[in-house]
Amino acid sequence: MSGAPKVSTRRMAATREVSMPSSGPSTTSPTPVLSQSDRLVPNPINEPPSAPMPLTSNVTSPAFPSSPSNPDNLPPTKSLDPSLAPLSPQLPNVTSSQPHQRPKFDLSFPGASQADIIRANQKDEQAEMMLQQQITQVVVQTWGTRFHMRHGQDINFGASLVYYCLTTLAGSQTLGEEYCDIFPVTASSVGVPRPPPVSKRLALVALQCVVPYLLSKWASALRGQGQLAQFANLPPQLEAFLRAQGQLPPRPPVVEEAPALVENPSIADRVKASYKSMQSRLPSIIPKIRIFLTSYVTPLHLAIFYFTGIYYTIAKRLVGWRYIFTRQLHPAELPISYEPMGLVIVLQTIVEAIRALRSLTTLTETKASEQGATDPEALADVPEGDEIEVETDEWERQPPPVVMSGAKKCTLCLEPRKSPAATECGHVFCWRCISEWINESKPECPLCRQSIKAAHLYPLYHYI
Amino acid sequence: MSEATLKRLLKELRDSQRNEAEYVEDLHPVDDDNLFEWIAVVRGPVDTPYDGGRFEISIKVPVSYPLAPPTMNFVTTVCHPNVQFKTGEICLDLLKTAWSPAWTLQSACSAVAMLLGQPEPDSPLNVDAANILRCGDTRAYRSLVRMYVELHAMGSSNDE
Numbered sequence: 001m002s003g004a005p006k007v008s009t010r011r012m013a014a015t016r017e018v019s020m021p022s023s024g025p026s027t028t029s030p031t032p033v034l035s036q037s038d039r040l041v042p043n044p045i046n047e048p049p050s051a052p053m054p055l056t057s058n059v060t061s062p063a064f065p066s067s068p069s070n071p072d073n074l075p076p077t078k079s080l081d082p083s084l085a086p087l088s089p090q091l092p093n094v095t096s097s098q099p100h101q102r103p104k105f106d107l108s109f110p111g112a113s114q115a116d117i118i119r120a121n122q123k124d125e126q127a128e129m130m131l132q133q134q135i136t137q138v139v140v141q142t143w144g145t146r147f148h149m150r151h152g153q154d155i156n157f158g159a160s161l162v163y164y165c166l167t168t169l170a171g172s173q174t175l176g177e178e179y180c181d182i183f184p185v186t187a188s189s190v191g192v193p194r195p196p197p198v199s200k201r202l203a204l205v206a207l208q209c210v211v212p213y214l215l216s217k218w219a220s221a222l223r224g225q226g227q228l229a230q231f232a233n234l235p236p237q238l239e240a241f242l243r244a245q246g247q248l249p250p251r252p253p254v255v256e257e258a259p260a261l262v263e264n265p266s267i268a269d270r271v272k273a274s275y276k277s278m279q280s281r282l283p284s285i286i287p288k289i290r291i292f293l294t295s296y297v298t299p300l301h302l303a304i305f306y307f308t309g310i311y312y313t314i315a316k317r318l319v320g321w322r323y324i325f326t327r328q329l330h331p332a333e334l335p336i337s338y339e340p341m342g343l344v345i346v347l348q349t350i351v352e353a354i355r356a357l358r359s360l361t362t363l364t365e366t367k368a369s370e371q372g373a374t375d376p377e378a379l380a381d382v383p384e385g386d387e388i389e390v391e392t393d394e395w396e397r398q399p400p401p402v403v404m405s406g407a408k409k410c411t412l413c414l415e416p417r418k419s420p421a422a423t424e425c426g427h428v429f430c431w432r433c434i435s436e437w438i439n440e441s442k443p444e445c446p447l448c449r450q451s452i453k454a455a456h457l458y459p460l461y462h463y464i
Numbered sequence: 465m466s467e468a469t470l471k472r473l474l475k476e477l478r479d480s481q482r483n484e485a486e487y488v489e490d491l492h493p494v495d496d497d498n499l500f501e502w503i504a505v506v507r508g509p510v511d512t513p514y515d516g517g518r519f520e521i522s523i524k525v526p527v528s529y530p531l532a533p534p535t536m537n538f539v540t541t542v543c544h545p546n547v548q549f550k551t552g553e554i555c556l557d558l559l560k561t562a563w564s565p566a567w568t569l570q571s572a573c574s575a576v577a578m579l580l581g582q583p584e585p586d587s588p589l590n591v592d593a594a595n596i597l598r599c600g601d602t603r604a605y606r607s608l609v610r611m612y613v614e615l616h617a618m619g620s621s622n623d624e
Contacts, residue, residue, distance in 0.1 A: 411566045412530060413468060414475040433468075437565055441531045446566040 123176030306342030517617030
């Protein structure tokens, strides 16, 4: 499976090298062909396949066998070397010194279509998930569920890191890319696509796996600090009690700074202080940033992908990670246009942005009006009738209380239910009664005899 | 544990005094200090040879009630395929494997009364009665049962 694409890339490299001197069908006039190849060799891979590219979309494999038999062939070792400089800059020199006949067909590969890139991505996600599940199974069997609950995120990160290190970083295709016959390339400055170098591969893996993981870790750590900060406002007795109970970590020792330091704060101290003040504000900002990213940046990026069809993820855009398509398409297999999807996403994002802006303005307005209401004079102005109306409105908005007389008893202890628990079949008992029955007798519902598990009992809060 | 059992038994006593089940004539503890031994009197279902009979059942409640089923025995001599003729042992899955704490003593007594009308000759404790029924000789079965009902179940009711 993994052999075929490699061969094709070698061929690609080889034929590109070879095609320039001479081979293929004879042409009498070199000049028009030269202009054609000039146009086509630096053919931007990034162009969507829907763009008019009559020759590039028909990469002909029959052209490949002809190259090895060519007497003018360049040594294969040279042509296989990926570190070779791209050919296009040499092109004018070559043509001037060696007026060979040029091939009429084009040997550059078309860019991968959106459908292929998306499919490859899905396939990768699937493979990644499979790996994660298998590693999770091993971990759970070895160290137990508790360990897994504590380190699940790290385990998943490790699994995807392993997956991308073994595929992308090692320089081969991922399973999804292989499945879709697409091959990663990077466009160099001169415009000829080449296999991505190690630095780019490393950058992609880092941006794809490591950075999101570290960011989420950092965010959760900040959130923890934010929760701790809430305890700072506790009354001292309660705080002391909680500390005694072990609910709170011991108070960090307060280091009293020397007054001299305070008077002349060094730059490092100032930086520290500013970072601390930022840190205290960050937990409230991070969710907003996350919402902004998920509701605006990601969809818009996806829309851009649907229009241009180059970079599916932001990480790939940052690295400049493109794909070429190495399979020959049948004439019937026309690439699907994704532009309508992009349009829909753009429209949706615009509508959402407008709504968010509107709610923001109304929020500020209500805040302003609330501030006005707290003003004693403004309060005096409000007639009493209005207040009463508001109260009744709020009362109506509340859901009507559920009245179920007689149904509040547990059928096991025949008393009103205490801390009710529901089985999967929907019958409600006291938590204690039903768990005793399950644990000490047999795991089936006392009312309908459906088999139940103690782990599948649901505690019902705020329900009597 | 035991406290919960006592609470539930008290509840059951109160409930059984308040609402009577169809075939359960009487259900009460043997004496007020011991809630773990009860006496029940069930009536024979209508349209069965047991109709008109009153059958006394002694109930022993285990400490782990209602997680474990109560033990029930007929005190009155009963001729029935699923009742041991001499000891009065009752073969009813509900009182053995199919017990569920949603049952109460009263509903269990009702179930026993229903069992009188619907004998199950394939799991007999009284092989002779079961054999008659299995042969399809309902007339013999009915007359035999009726004889025992009138001998034991009706006489005691007349005495009282």
